[in-house]
Amino acid sequence: MxxxxxxxxxxxxxxxxxxxxxxxxxxxxxxxxxxxxxxxxxxxxxxxxxxxxxxxxxxxxxxxxxxxxxxxxxxxxxxxxxxxxxxxxxxxxxxxxxEHGAVAEALAVCDGTCLARDLVNCPADALTPTAFAHRVQHLADTVGLSCTLHEGQALTDLGLAGLAAVSRGSHASAGYVEVDYTPPAGPPALTVGLVGKGVTFDSGGLSLKPPGEMHAMKADMGGAAAVVGVFAALPRLGLPIQVRGYLPLAENMPGGGALRVGDVVRHLDGTTTEITNTDNEGRVILADVLVRATRPGPGRVDLVIDVATLTSAAVHALGTRTGALFSPDGSLADTILTAARRAGESLCRLPLLAHERRHLRSTVADRVNCSHRHGDTVQAALFLQDFITPGTPWAHLDIAAPAYNDETPYDEVPHGGTGFAVRTLIETLRLLSAQHHGR
Structure with a gap:
């Protein structure tokens, strides 16, 4: 310079x-x-x-x-x-x-990214699950999205047993938000589901995290924040596809009613999970939501992408600036990787290694939520795959490391919340829309 x-x-x-x-x-x-x-x-x-x-x-x-x-x-x-x-x-x-249109699009994407950064940076005592849900409701009212909030007994009525179980140890009530973007012109021919993990603070529950690992756990809702950032931008972008957001919101705390090691959770699809580590709560709250999003019937999406700060293990393979992508669908995976390159975010596709399922076996339930063995990032993805209705294209983004930058700023990425995945998801939706309407 x-x-x-x-x-x-x-x-x-x-x-x-x-x-x-x-x-x-x-x-x-x-x-x-x-x-x-x-x-x-x-x-x-x-x-x-x-x-x-x-x-x-x-x-x-x-x-x-x-x-x-x-x-x-x-x-x-x-x-x-x-x-x-x-x-x-x-x-x-x-x-x-x-290129005024390109500038306007970029401003919409940036506003969504900055909103996601704000949510991740907000202290957990100020951004409780209820406060998060109300912010989403306010956003929906402001930009013209439909939004439904479920709390209390409604979580059980919906069959969200994992979300209800994980939140038992906290004084802060859990919440579940569904938000919907419908394109302005004509009925959509494609509906995409975005599922975001929203643990507003993760102490690890009774499997308490070491103190040195807890300082950034307000960022454990980075997946939900990314999804909210996408929805903030969608009305301004006017993409011709329908997008549904699914946001399970909870705190994971070690209170007297907390989920115990050895407890069994019965999910919306009737299968069961033995809790072997309460600090692997993210996959437990996502499971029922993935069933709800992909099961046959009204409201089912054509494809689903979940985004979550799911495992700390991914950082050992990919470092702190790259997210992990899992998908059994090669076409969807290629679309997301192309979107990430165009958006300037770093993603690496990892394999769904079937032999790693051996570590998910339980003696008392259909599966465990943690194997205490190497390969947890792959095992977590395999766990989530169990809850996808067969035939539904699905991708999982594990963004545990890049969602929060604990180092000095680099490129356009600040210290703290990064808004990682907002740009990739928006570009993915843009590419999916072009592919679908080009048929």
Whole structure:
């Protein structure tokens, strides 16, 4: 980066490089915009000019979209609980482009990503399951989505035994939210379900986490936050498909009524799970919701993607910046991986190794929720697969590591909540819509 005065001396010109000639990608534009906004110092206005010829290989719309994302996401701050705000002095950022539609789309995606970041960063005493549910309801009312909240006895009536069981140890009541986006023009020909794990604080329950692992457990609702971020953007994007969101919300605490090791949960599909570790609660609350989303009858979706901060084991294979993707459907997996690349998020597909099912066997129930053995990330995905109605395309995103950045900021990613998966999910929906309407 090189800074120099403008010819009239009234402003500073920042020249941000994009790498070797003709090597620029959308990611390079995104990172360049981040570098520019972070180097703006005390400036109140910033103009971003895309000084690259049209034969660069990156379409003009993609350039505009990436620069907008880099600028907005690079400026993100979370200071709701600071007595003195730390917002950037920048008051106006202009992206010099004629691709106004691409900029508008990018702003919608960024707003959804920043909302997901806010939710993850919010302290657990302020974002209880009930508070989370009410925020979703308020969002739905504001942007024109349909939304239904279930609490108390209604959870049992719906057959959400796993959610009810996990929440027993907390004074905070569990909640379950379904939110629905219907396209503005005509009946949709495709319905996609998004299921997000929403454990607003995970102490581990009676299988208590070590103190050093608990400080970031307000982020254990990162999957639900990502789904909410997607729904915040959908009305502005106007995609021609229907999207249904399923959000089980709970705290996992070690109170007197807490779920015990050895307890058995009977799920909505009639099968049972022996609890061998109460800290593997995420798969337990997701199980019934996946049955509800995919079983035959009214409300069934055509395909389902669940996103969850599910296992700490994934970080040992993939590091802290990459999420794990599981799916038995090669076409759906390829679509999600393409979407992740286009969105600038890192996903790696891992195999559903059938032989790992041996570690899920129970002597008293149909399965256990934890094997205490290596391979837990794969075993968790296999556990969830049990609850998908056969014939329904399904993918599982384990985002336990990249949903919360415990290091210093990098690229457009801040410290703390990252909003990981919002951009990938939105791009996946865009690709699915194009595929379906191209038939």
């Amino acid at each position: 090189v800074a120099e005065p403008s010819p009239d001396g009234r402003s500073i010109v920042l020249n941000v490089g994009l790498g070797p000639a003709r090597s620029a990608t959308a990611g390079a534009f995104r990172r360049a915009a981040v570098a520019a906004v972070r180097a703006a110092g005390p400036a109140r206005t910033l103009r971003l000019d895309l000084a690259l010829p049209d034969d660069s290989g990156v379409p003009a719309a993609d350039r505009a979209r990436a620069v907008t994302e880099g600028a907005v996401l690079g400026l993100y701050r979370y200071d709701d609980f600071r007595s003195q705000k730390s917002a950037s002095p920048l008051r106006e950022v202009t992206v010099a482009t004629s």
